[in-house]
Amino acid sequence: MMKFICLVLLLCTAQSTLGAWQKLDGGLKHVSVGRAGVWGVNNNDNIYYRRDTYGDNANPGTTWTQIAGGLKQVDVGDDMVWGVNSNDDIFYRSDINEGDQDGANWVKIEGKLKHITVSQKGHVWGVNSGDNIYHRIGVSGCSKAGSSWKLIAGGLKQISVGSSGVWGVNSGDQIFYRQGTFGDPVEDTDGSGWTHVAGGLKYISSAEVLYGVNAGDLIYYRAGVCEETPVGTSWVQIAGRLKQIESLSPVVWGVNSNANIYTKEDDA
Template sequence: MRAVAVFVPVLCYLAVAHAWTCREAPQHYFAVQIDAGLGQVVMTDRDNLAYSLSGSTWYRLGTARLKHVSVGSAGIWGVDASNRVYKYVSGNFVLSDGLSLRQVDAGGSGQVVGISTSNTAYCLKSTIVSTYAQVSVLSWDSLSRNLIYYSCGPLFGCWGTDAANRIYVTQRIIPNTCETSGWVVTDGAAKMAEVGSDGTVFVLNAQGSVFQRIGITSSAPQGTQWVHIPVCMPINHLTYDLGTLWLVTSGGTLMQCTQ
């Protein structure tokens, strides 16, 4: 039976102080996780099914059941409930052998990063990513950093969070070698961080509140301060791309916000 939509007043999602206006996005009820990159938007639902947004309609991606999916310059990648890693190739997901990951991110400059079941950050070189097309063993490089969530953009490095909700940023990652440098801990606390293709960074804290990092530049990739984006209900997941902030509420409703 199709779920009944819950009407959410637009004014409830008006962040007046910083000119963010939110509205209901095209709905796929009981959404769990969402990711956007290069103009594409993908998501997973409570049944571990992956979808891609076209116009106002969500279309099923492949036949694999995934708990997390990511899209970006590295293509579309995902992980399933058994922490197996997949790449979307020619209309379906191709399983990879080797490392098990809980979360992946494809939003960097061709590399893929992810978090293992032991909370270690890993990176897959862009040279491997670009040629992977059939089931085989992938060789991941450890980044020697314990994190629970990790996200990269093509500008200004990558951001991550650890089990203590500390927020990290690395000022450089080389896509074809996965070499990283300039790790620093920023102020604030969050359970996840997402980086947009323009370098914009948002985080979500343990209470479901959304914050944007401002002051990010090439000379100061860690930015200067956090700005709260008021939303009147807890948020479970978020992503940002091309001027649109996408939110998944605690009830599985999808929202899109613009300035």
């Protein structure tokens, strides 16, 4: 039965790359998509929210609305947006909901990170300027801020948590999967160790489909990722060039080296 499920997921993953890229207005250096909508930051660290994408990530939205504050990177979950600024200070956006899709304020959290990630179940991980890895303990619907940072063994320059588990890449563009995190379990787990996965990527995005881009901005998805084989089977290249990519079924978003913004349907 598990082999059959893996085969079905593999076929679905293959279908997910069929859509054509659509260029949107605006310019961003980083974009993220979650059930709280599509958010991004530009080269001046200005923050933007894409109107009409909250709770409807399949919608490409209408216009970009600037949000007060300055961040160099953001990541979007379910009613949660976290980010870091040029000083590596950490923030989350309070009171995001259907009635107030912009949220209310940026709330500063203790610690320093250069990159942060939040899953659709509210699990938060990050890496600092020394490539140390941290897991935020105690984040929940009742406690958006969580309680503390836990240092996790290993070293990564970028990390992503989502339905495919916790994945990351190190300073040599080597790829790693955190054992025991596939499916983004409701029980927030540290996992049990890192598994090196063949290939080379500078940025990776964990969701229903695992995407990544390499040093040449070539785009790949990981085939065969499922509960039985959480590390998948192979990397499959798709059309286009992006420097950064994020996805949440049924859409993929990304930006290229010229800060152009693109999206496409997974078609899964």
